[in-house]
Amino acid sequence: MIGISDIEAAAARIAGHVVRTPTVPSPGLTALLGVPVTAKLELLQRTGSFKVRGATAKLLSLSEAERAAGVVAVSGGNHGIALAVMAAALDVKATVVMPRTAPARSIGLAEAAGASVRLTDGMDSAFELVLRLRDEGLTLVHPFDDPVVIAGQGTVGLEFADDVEDGTEPTDVIVSIGGGGLIAGVAAALRARRPDVRVWGVETEGAEAMSAALKAGGPLQVPVSSLVTTLSAPAVSRLTYDHVSALVDDVLVVPDRDAVQGSLDLAEHAKVWAEPAAGCLLPAARQVLTRVGDGVRLGLVVCGGNTTPRELTGWGERFGLM
The missing domain is CATH 3.40.50.1100 (Rossmann fold)
Structure with a gap:
């Protein structure tokens, strides 16, 4: 707790x-x-x-190796924006996975901040993809399980x-x-x-x-x-x-x-x-x-x-x- x-x-x-x-x-x-x-x-x-509060707390807690690997997050919108913006501010490469149903503005803001945005058909598949990317070596910044x-x-x-x-x-x-x-x-x-x-x-x-x-x-x-x-x-x-x-x-x-x-x-x-x-x-x-x-x-x-x-x-x- x-x-x-x-x-x-x-x-x-x-x-x-x-x-x-x-x-x-x-x-x-x-x-x-x-x-x-x-x-x-x-x-x-x-x-x-x-969302920027949790994203910032996590980014500032990462080791140099975790930062160097780049971070990845799954989001319906706000967590992705927050991670993209704060990762850019802290010079960390970010990937954000979102469902295609996410607001277009949220997708655009994450991209504008410099994140690589990956779109999936729904939230279930978005969570599945982000776990695969974590297993491939990216550092997961989970929106709530952390x-x-x-x-x-x-x-x-x-x-x-x-x-x-x-x-x-x-x-x-x-x-x-x-x-x-x-x-x-x-x-x-x-x-x-x-x-x-x-x-x-x-x-x-x-x-x-x-x-x-x-x-x-x-x-x-x-x-x-x-x-x-x-x-x-x-x-x-x-x-x-x-x-x-x-x-x-x-x-x-x-x-x-x-x-x-x-x-x-x-x-x-x-x-x-x-x-x-x-x-x-x-x-x-x-x-x-x-x-x-x-x-x-x-x-x-x-x-x-x-x-x-x-x-x-x-x-x-x-x-x-x-």
Whole structure:
């Protein structure tokens, strides 16, 4: 299990390479949801998502031989962008494997940063290819099955706990789940710094690797069909499963349509441009409010903003939300 000392060490390691993103009350979301809301604006992070934290922590931990071999990662978008950008900054050759369904903007940004991008037909085959490339000698920077990466992502929770305004401390924090690296790290940090807080995960329908694992008693392969590719891991890892099963109150599942509506609501009410992987926080928040009752103060980890106006309006039109 990742401890607070691991996360504090990661914070010291990546300082100067990443942004300490704002942790702020949101009057707009407070009015929308009817309870006090504090948002951790990780979409303002370098490369547009939290992923740069774990990628940087891992890259800075590599030996000279591992750096010289070059790094490889599998990604639905944000991890690939983060690794490509930070590998270039640290003079390490990077290969990124993505499914063809990944956002075109994400593929383009990884290529523009200098990474070699390999495309596959789906996330299952992307994970298979990246393991073959690892076996051929490249250094794997896994998006979530790595304690160093999880500790890096945990710095989000460390900052949240330390930076929230006095008197507005959340009773409940909601975090999106793909493979589980972010929520594992955030939950470890929050349990250490604010042990009374409840932590909730949220997935989209068709990207339910963690909720399926919790029902089964361990990680397993799941079919992936959600449009939210940045949450579409075909399986969680034993490492992230162990953290979530021990530290997270529950994992909620919301439809893609509601996640897209959440992104539109974040734009209108919070004045932030977020991808559906963050938009799913709002329908999950309503579920939390129904389950917990009075006295709730919400914390939302707005994990990323890597979507284009064309993509978001296209999804909105597809679901009849415009």
